[in-house]
Amino acid sequence: MRRYDASEIEPKWQRVWEDEGLYRASDDPEDPRPRFYALDMFSYPSGDLHMGHAEAFAGGDAVARFRALQGYNVMHPIGWDAFGLNAENAAIKRQIHPKEWTYANIDQQAASFKRMGMSFDWSRMLRTCDPEYYRWTQWLFLRFFERGLAYRKNAPVNWCPHDQTVLANEQVIAGACERCGTMVERRDLTQWFFKITDYAQRLLDDMETLEAWPERVLTMQRNWIGRSEGARVTFTIEETGDTVEIFTTRPDTLWGVTFFVFAVEHPLVKQLAQLGGTWNDIEPLIQRVRNTPLTFREQADTKEGVALGVHAVNPVNGERIPCFVAPYVLMEYGTGAIMAVPAHDERDFGFAREHGLPIRAVIQPEGDALDPDAMTEAYPGEGVMVNSGPFDGEPTPASIAKVATWLREEGRGEPAITFRLRDWLLSRQRYWGAPIPIVHCETCGEVAVPDEELPVLLPDDVDFQPGGESPLARHPSWSKVACPTCGGDARRDTDTMDTFVDSSWYFFRYCSPGFEGGPFRREDVDRWMPANQYTGGVEHAILHLLYCRFFTKALYDFGLVGFTEPFPRLMNQGQVIYDGASMSKTLGNVVEPMPIVERWGADSMRLIMLFAGPFEDDIDWKLIAGDPNKRPGVTAWLGRVFAVTDDAVARGADVEEPEVLLGLTHRTIKGVTEDMERFRFNTAISKLQVLSNEMRAALDAGAGALGAASALAQMLAPFAPYAAEELWREVLGNGSSVHVSSWPSYDPSLAAEDTVTLIVQVDGKVRDKIEVPADADEDVCLDRARASEAAQRAIGERQIAKEIVRAPKLVNFVTQR
């Protein structure tokens, strides 16, 4: 009797697979097999693999193996997103070099991936911190730079006083640094940006083509891009004649404007305040707001504001309205100034009431007359325009576009679209990243490092402790360089790139590993991409995926690739949580996957993850994991599969398999294949369990089960690659790997059931179940149903008013009431 022992078989096959080079993708253009690019989000090397890796890669690997068995030429690569703050901070904490820390983690993760039995093509492995890789990150940056899509500007940034670095808005959570929790401050620095805003509309439009993306990810991206339609309108400052543009989504309320508000950072504020004699009141407000972290403004009081002492002129009716400065108006959105319509905007209403400003209703709700004096809140809804000169009687919101067009005809404004999306701040004042390949020259300005001089190497001998300026700037010699243009004394840019830049193009590099003529070979990318499947965590729903999409569109515009969306099909695994909360060291609820792999086997770990529920759902480890010292259910099942396969072999091929088992085998193949196409791993596994249970029953009844055993081993291969291999080669006696065999096919006539259960209902309630031939027609079903004693009993004395027949599944007798 063969016993299932993961610790015995897994290391054995791991070695064999490596020797046999099973998972190498073919780059031969003549390869007749269709290609399948199974892309998993690459790993960040912060320690060993965690539960999230185990979940994501179990799913990604199942897809890759399934497609390989189906006969695809599968590319399933792996790499490491190895630069960044996270690694740098961890290294500082441990008093070692980030490089040392990072490469040690990568080695450990690589060993763990191999232990997990991932079908990676290791010949394509990449690390973004390798000079061979970041050479091309720099090269790509220069392509953006030469087209003006990478530019420098002075900008208010979030500054973490603890980490001594600039943070992106998304790294600031509730006003605090995402990594260390320190309250973030505001600073003005000259920073590098990618002009992603140029692509806002295309990023939005092309989402229509991403049908295989989860709805929630599309929604998040849409929210992030934040498109608003409306109009830009030009107001004039009465006292100076300055013109000030505002953006509004409600040009239909222009006749209801009763005041005007500037953001504190607006360039006209100081001059106007001095003119209005209010500078003494306004300066302290400006100081305070400027010291508030950018993302913490939401806590500001909506009603706070100070009058400027000057007036704006409303271009639609020539009215003179007072100007204010208020923190609720943001310089970053729109134009940094707004028209205020208290009758129809909640914030404007509150501000007007606080400061005793007039309120004028210009949108009349149907069958109701708004009385500005009696209003207790703004009316932002639909209605008919009133008190609006030429537009009186126009229904809104249809009138919005009409007014916008009219503004353009009158030269007082124009239809406009505004996006919430900001340009991508990519420079970091930190050490562990790809140096920005720019030289600053006093005479020539910003000069690109020539392509042939790339990579600009990141020096090892740097004091990388954070300390106000970029660590590279403190290096005694690194930044000193001759200007590539004039040869004069110049200085390298000492900032490094955001890690998200490295990860925005790695999937192209996999197509051409080791290529030295560019970031990738065009024909390789044309052959492999767009990727067939992208698997990873939903935490990358916005930034990483948006940046990848932006890069791909830009590369398309540069003529480097022939498509505009890199991943038409996206699959997000759920998170592995514990007792409803994220696993975290702080909470002390972290469960490590590798000890479980060591104890119960990689196959069990993978099955636990994939059988727990739908792949995209969160897994609460506390709920699915029983006693950690007890054998997991899936491990016990693998044991039963070994026993049943062993018995089937012992019974031999001469003993016939029963009809029911044969039919079930073919139905299982059909069902599991469909489940795999839809990533329903949990139901696929349950179908395999049903099959193994039926094999047990057949064998116990003295019948054979060898055909079922063979199909079961092949279908098990994507989920439990080691166990499947052992069964296939050692128990079933096949000469080569199950992973290069094939996906079993089914015969529809064998998969079809001979008989089905006819449900007999009376008034919609199930009263009887009758086995009928699968091809029974309506008459046969009706005859059989009428003959049912249970049904007759339920009908009793009542008349049958109607007979519903859905052959061969259901008959419903509806009685008279």
Added chain:
RNA sequence: GCCGGGAUGGCGGAACUGGCAGACGCGCGGGACUCAAAAUCCCGUGGGCUUCGGCCCGUGAGGGUUCGACCCCCUCUCCCGGCACCA
């Protein structure tokens, strides 16, 4: 506030197109094996009633459509995720 997703036994979940609610597994109860434990195997397992034939109730709450609703429609409650002084 706006947008998206969800709520099914003790637990994870299944039911794909409106047609047997609870597949499969965990847990639990009972039994076999064992000196004992682990492992393994067998039986049972939504709730209530039962004359043991069955009957009634049951998919967050309420209503509707339908011969028939976990599934479609309306109203509501709660949970998760995203965005948010965005003009």
